[in-house]
Amino acid sequence: MLKRGDHGEVVCKLQTALILLGYPLPRWGVDGRLGSETLDAFGAWHAGFGAADPDEYDAIPDNLLNALMVEADYRLKGNPFFSSELLFDVRDDAWTGAEKGQNPIARIDTICLHQMAVKDSDYQGWDRWRKLAIHWVVTCGHAAAAYLLHDLDTYLWHGHGWNRRSVGFEFEGWFSGIGIEERYFWQPRGACRTPMVPTDRQVTAGCLAIRETCQMLENMGGKIKYIGAHRQSYGVKESDPGSLIWQLVALPMMEELGLSEAPTLERGSPIPEAWDPRNKGVPYR
Numbered sequence: 576m577l578k579r580g581d582h583g584e585v586v587c588k589l590q591t592a593l594i595l596l597g598y599p600l601p602r603w604g605v606d607g608r609l610g611s612e613t614l615d616a617f618g619a620w621h622a623g624f625g626a627a628d629p630d631e632y633d634a635i636p637d638n639l640l641n642a643l644m645v646e647a648d649y650r651l652k653g654n655p656f657f658s659s660e661l662l663f664d665v666r667d668d669a670w671t672g673a674e675k676g677q678n679p680i681a682r683i684d685t686i687c688l689h690q691m692a693v694k695d696s697d698y699q700g701w702d703r704w705r706k707l708a709i710h711w712v713v714t715c716g717h718a719a720a721a722y723l724l725h726d727l728d729t730y731l732w733h734g735h736g737w738n739r740r741s742v743g744f745e746f747e748g749w750f751s752g753i754g755i756e757e758r759y760f761w762q763p764r765g766a767c768r769t770p771m772v773p774t775d776r777q778v779t780a781g782c783l784a785i786r787e788t789c790q791m792l793e794n795m796g797g798k799i800k801y802i803g804a805h806r807q808s809y810g811v812k813e814s815d816p817g818s819l820i821w822q823l824v825a826l827p828m829m830e831e832l833g834l835s836e837a838p839t840l841e842r843g844s845p846i847p848e849a850w851d852p853r854n855k856g857v858p859y860r
Contacts, residue, residue: 577635582608589613589640592647596620609635617643620718661720661780662787669724670706676730678739680797683727685741685837686785687734688825689805690750690816692761694771707745708733711784715748719777721784727792735809736840742788742799746781746824748773750817753849753859761814773819781824789832802829803837810844813860818850826851 577586590605590613598616618632620643649663656664691704694715704712705724708731713721725731733743751770752759762768773781789799802825805815828834839845847859 576637577609577640579609579611579614579633585640586613588644589617589635592643593617593620595647595650596643656723657787659783661776661783663720663722665705665722665724666726668705673706673708673731674725674729675732678728678730680728680792680795682740683742683792683797684799685737685801685803686788686799686834687737687741687743687803687805687808687837688816688820689733689743689745689812690814690820691745691747692749693747694749694768704745704747709743709745711742711744711788713744713746713777713781713784715746715771715773715777717774717776719747719774719780721780723784727788727795734803734805736842737803737808737837741803742792744781744784746773746777746816746820748777750814750819752814753818755819759814759859773823778823781820782828785824785828786832789834799832800835801837802834804846804850807837807839807843807845809842813844821846821850 577589584607586609587605587607590600590607593613593616594600594605598620600612600616603610603612614632614635617635621632621639649665689709707724710725710727710729710731711721711723713719727742730738731743732738734741748771749760749762749768750773751757752761755770755772757770760768760770785802792799804821804825805812829836836846836851844860845857846854847857848854849859
């Protein structure tokens with residue numbers, strides 16, 4: 576952990592990363608000393624994720640320092656694979672232990688949406704989500720972005736009956752099954768959480784990643800036909816990904832890209848009317 580008054584090479588790297596990410600240090604610059612200017616800039620970066628008031632910072636935990644360095648490193652590389660600054664190709668750094676094989680391109684026809692039911696994982700440490708069995712992670716907050724972890728034809732255990740035919744998306748955050756209603760909100764025993772609303776930036780990043788996925792798969796000789804919710808392949812996951820993710824991401828993308836709602840599998844629960852008014856009479860549970 577870095578504390579106010581620390582100095583040395585690590586502080587210089589922190590200051591350089593902050594400047595690279597757009598948090599200037601106009602008075603002292605990269606002087607290698609952790610003072611108020613650097614801590615304020617770090618707090619402003621952290622606040623971009625909906626974190627606490629930057630005035631509260633008097634030290635920088637190792638996990639947050641690591642996350643800031645990872646973000647700066649990818650920004651420095653210029654992210655040449657994608658044209659959007661909201662999309663990052665991190666396949667070279669993701670954990671290969673999640674990979675269980677390869678799916679035939681011709682079989683892949685579905686995008687499966689999940690909610691992570693975890694908040695702020697991106698700045699609590701890259702290792703926390705680089706090991707997820709998922710193709711894309713879409714982080715939350717005002718600094719949201721989409722990260723491609725695995726090749727689209729990688730077989731991952733993420734969607735139950737859809738594992739062999741889908742590209743999986745995890746949307747970071749706590750989302751209620753319906754709107755922001757507590758009644759339909761899952762949380763671990765003993766937790767004290769409040770249902771979230773995805774930011775415009777997270778929604779935009781998710782939509783961009785879906786567009787990119789469709790184009791990438793087409794370039795590989797395949798075609799995405801459907802968007803599905805995890806609840807449709809495994810009914811126990813009734814709030815996965817939640818109505819807001821479905822309404823703000825899935826429905827607009829289906830309309831724009833000419834995709835259809837995925838057929839609900841035998842063990843799944845269909846998309847309810849509360850998520851899509853076209854599904855008249857379909858109950859949430």
